[in-house]
Amino acid sequence: MDLWTKALLAIACGWLYYYFKRRLSYFKDVGVPYCPGWPVLGSMGSVLFRRKHFVEMIQDLYNSHPEAKYVGAFDFVRPVLVLRDPELIKSIGIKHFEDFPDHKSFIDDTVDPLFGANLFNITGDKWKETRALLSPTFTSSKMKQMYELIVECARNFNDYLAEQPRSALAMVATKDLFTKYTNDVVATSAFGIEVNTLKDPNNDFYVLGKEATNLEGLQSLKFFLARAFPQVMKALRIRFVREKIANFFEAIIGDAIKTRDAKGIRRPDMLQLMMDAREKGAGKHVKLDITNMTAQAFIFFFGGFDTSSTQMCIIAHELTINPDIQKRLQREIDEVMKRTGGQPKYEDVNSMLYLDAVFNESMRRHSQGSLLDRLCVKAFELPPAVPGAPPFVVQPGMNVWIPAAGIHMDPKYYENPKKFDPDRYYQKKVSINDVNNLGFGIGPRACIGNRFAILETKVLFFFLLSKYNLVPNAKTRVPFDYSKDGFVIKPIGGYWLAIEPRA
Template sequence: MWPIIFPTIPLVDYIKKAYNIHPDAKYIGFFDFGCPVTVIKDQELIKSITVKHFDSFVNHRGFVDPAEEPFFGNNLFSLHDEKWRAMRNLLSPAFTSSKMKGMFKLMSDCAARYADYFVEQSQKKPLEINSKETFTRYTNDVIATCAFGIEVDSMRHPKNDFYIFGRKGTNFDGLRSLKFFMVRSFPRFTKLLNIKIIDDDVEVFFTQIVKDTIAMRDEKGIVRPDMIQLMMETRKNEESGSLNIQEMTAQAFIFFLGGFDTTSTLMCFAAQEVACHPDIQSKLQAEIDEVFEKYNDNPPYEAIQNLAYLDAVLAEALRMYPVAGFLDRVCNREFQLPPALPGKKSVTLKPGDNIWVPVYPMNRDPKIHPNPDVFDPDRFISNGKTPTSAITSLTFGLGPRMCIGNRFALLETKTLFAHILRKCWLKPAKRAIVPIQISNSTIAMTAKGGFWLDIQPRDKYPA
């Protein structure tokens, strides 16, 4: 049981301790606050469960009653069985490569604006940034324009409502971290106390945003290639039925949650490691400079997507600091596991049994990744390219239940890094803890002491 109320170690280190109890076992068992969990350690068995036998492990563990908290309980992550399949099929077209290409210009404009802001401010005086706050402002602006059709500049207008309510709805530090944990682990108890994950004012704000966006598009005949538009199109499909405002808002918010908080966390860890390794930063800038110079400082979607070393840097950041320390599934039909160790008996999982995939421990396992605590992007380079599986493996999930927004998250991250590193140097600020240590103050993956960078303009950057 992770001592979350009085945490002494980070959650991921607690999972890692359990993972290492029987190093050679294909799986182990432990209790998650009274709930028995089978932790699958064998890579082939993980693939079998999440891909080949996906129909036996379709759902995540449910902990929010959609009837009690529809804003959170009706989103794609929380939905089960056929409701999940229907929603997944509905939303998937919003995240194809062609849709990402259509959104790229919006992302690139946001990223260029942030890079210009850093140069402008750092030329006036030494610039130290709180990376988490800064990068969430960027992800906020990207989601606002790509998903909602709303243009905001959260660096120059820091108190805009979209950012304020977004930050409030996705902040799981301190007491909110405890509240999330209580709802997840003791749902009946928190239901009696009417404890909710998302505050009412946040729900009201996002619901109104969705209502206003739909009304404006209907009135003016606006059509955009985004999630809101796809959900609006369901109104034309009489067979499958249309989504109501509540369901639309739930999907829009989980998209916001994933893009706002988890993506900014990836940016923070990656930027901090790049700042701490000048050789890696120089190599990255050389790759970026070549592309920007080739395309007169306006690289297209394909050029950003083909930045192989940047891919490797992000793959390594995702390996060392996976946003989710573990993946979960619930067994929905009997499934026989092979013996955990030679000479032992097989185990049959029953419907309702919980399994975890220990992402963080596996990513730090020296038998899988030699020198696992060393930030080394070159481990992911093969013939000058970074395999796609290296970027998406484990961290974004596996199989049909893989994170639907992983392409979006990676593209907005790559776009920001390309623009910033084209014009700026990143250096660890004096208050930053180097090397990075994982914080034990929250269930979310974050750095002890926070993320702090000094931003310096490069001697050579486009005017």
């Protein structure tokens, strides 16, 4: 190696050292309490090296400075603020939403239209128009119309279990089982097609959808790379969803639209709402072509298919290792079954207090939406993080994190927070603007499909527990410690239990 090469390497190493040292000393320089970050990886190092689950990392950031209203952290090399104070969270998430209206967008819709153009990822006026367009899909009246479609899927689920030998039900991987149910629910509710995945698990809708929504392994790495280096991902044209899968879902949407237009068919689903808006003109910032309509239907699929099935796994696991809670829930189900003659209506399921409490406690105890983010678009002054410190001005382009997983496990708000205790929520309504219950987000940017996710989950457990008990087997993990091998919440070894007919 000649002298010039050595000199250039030394200069490059020196520049990199200076750059990362300066980035990682940002909060020290501005007087904000912070958690030191790893070079390049920032606060994500412990997650990428599988020392901690992402949820645990968020909780550690939240607990690092209990005296502070907010603390500094690093999204790879980018400084971010982690809010701890409920009033600040309300201020940024609700009151001053116009100053923090967006998520940080890190997927380019020209490279990956299915992920990049959906409601979660888009920003600004395009988000406002799309949100206004899709919101009517998830009203209570629309949920009532979808209810019978969901009930049919739940009854098919029970029929399938009744056909299985006892040996097959003695060792059940619930993630695989519940995704087949959610696949059928979303297929009929969002895409207007009927499949029976329990009997035909090799149908393209399920197989390709399962691949597209997988957030483990290589997909998990892509997710982190997209957050750290979005421009690199764009330049290399790296996609989350393979072109074959994108084309498949576009073809489904295109065929459904042609059929409905030709035959005058109308259904109470998201696709119909977008078709109606297309005819009226969706808005000056939103073009409702096949690609855009597919992107919106796909994010509904992603949430309803994968996130909801994981929440079902969480609930089933907690009911399995807490049999007293399961029995109490079954008593409530039996009462409704008896009162309705086995034909519960939407209002019957929706008014079940203990079922509602079990669902809400599962969202608190195991927060899939462990981190909410908001992107600043207008300079905003925060009060001092700790007494005696200077105020901090959040600049446009800076990301703010709301640590749901930290708040949900704070003993200041929840006594004995590690305990799964539905009585915390018995006869208590949870609002989308409740700063202590952030499972579906907060404010105008909260999850648009929360009613649907709650309904498909409640309906499943209503019918399942009316006929079956969930019991532990040799693979049921106790205690419920999170596996660190991926982004998704799951016990070490996965979700396993046994299903037995009730006596």
